[in-house]
Amino acid sequence: MESKLMSKKKPSFPVNEKLLAYLDNYGRTTKVSISYEDLLRFSGGITVYDKEDNDTLWIRVYYPEFEQNEIEYNLKSIYTQLHSDGNENIFDYLKIAGIDYCTFGNSKPFRIKVLNVYNNNYVYFYVKQADASRIYGLELEHILSPNRINFLVYKNTLIEEHIAGIPGDEFINEHLKDCDDLGLAQIAKEFVKFNESCMITLLGDMRSYNFVIIPTHDFDLVRYKIRAIDFDQQCYEGNFKVYQPAIFKENIKLVRLVAKRLDNRSIEQYRNEERALLAKRIINGKKRLTRLLRVMATDNISPRDHVKQLRADIYDFTNDMKFRRAANMGAILRAALEFVKRNYEDISLKRLIKDI
Known part of the structure; x- marks a missing residue:
């Protein structure tokens, strides 16, 4: 695929x-x-x-x-x-x-x-x-x-x-079957959030051997986190689907787990949670992030045809004109992060007005 x-x-x-x-x-x-x-x-x-x-x-x-x-x-x-x-x-x-x-x-x-x-x-x-x-x-x-x-x-x-954790492919093949119901639901939740984060930050090729799953014992249960370990495909590919881990056949068991364990409302809730957390980090890391994106916007890290395809794909997905005007991958990423931040601030403002 x-x-x-x-x-x-x-x-x-x-x-x-x-x-x-x-x-x-x-x-x-x-x-x-x-x-x-x-x-x-x-x-x-x-x-x-x-x-x-x-x-x-x-x-x-x-x-x-x-x-x-x-x-x-x-x-x-x-x-x-x-x-x-x-x-x-x-x-x-x-x-x-x-x-x-x-x-x-x-x-x-x-x-x-x-x-x-x-x-x-x-x-x-x-x-x-x-x-x-x-x-x-x-x-x-x-x-x-x-x-x-x-x-x-x-x-x-x-x-x-080194980033410690169990390689995703090894976890899926050898450990997933041993997880209890609570663990499976939590892994499903984390995969939804991981998929959302990679899509927004344009980190591509998150096949199962490019991320790790980290179990942490917390009192009488085990919590799981998913963490990327390979950043080779940052802002390179033109196809927007590549930035969504759920598209890869290597992750199909996790995709099926999400479909089995989570309903549509829960999936949307976890996507919103991840976007809100990301927006807060964008705000908190503004100075360093702005400087990094300024450097990225002057760098050549992807072929021109990839840039054209990706900005068209994301424009179709968001209808945000800022993507149409993005000249390179750095500018596309900046537009994506601004889009998430702006929507978070709009929602927060609406809630504030409602409370008043």
């Missing part, structure tokens, strides 16, 4: 000077002297298997001995900048326990496993080729969602923290 909806391969867009200045202003840049290209110079690797002995499509790579120490030193430095204050005094506690290279997907990232040698706790982070689309997606997630994301940019290299 999605092969007809989406482009076969999305290119990587460079980080321009305006975006780099924005990132530097908000502490998103680093001077650590290791790059994605440096990590590509591995001399060999072995396949990484999961606990069921299935090929994970990751390979554990290794480097010539004369390079290994320098690479590990710089990776430790990156870790301390992501998770601490960059203090090198904790280096003795840290060990680079693995450098894995992904052979699947567009970005082909490196996954770095950092081990605390004193207690065997470990965390991951990722080193990728910098792509402006992905960076815009990460920043928008940071500003417009309840989640906070740590990432750094060094020249043409992007460093991202």
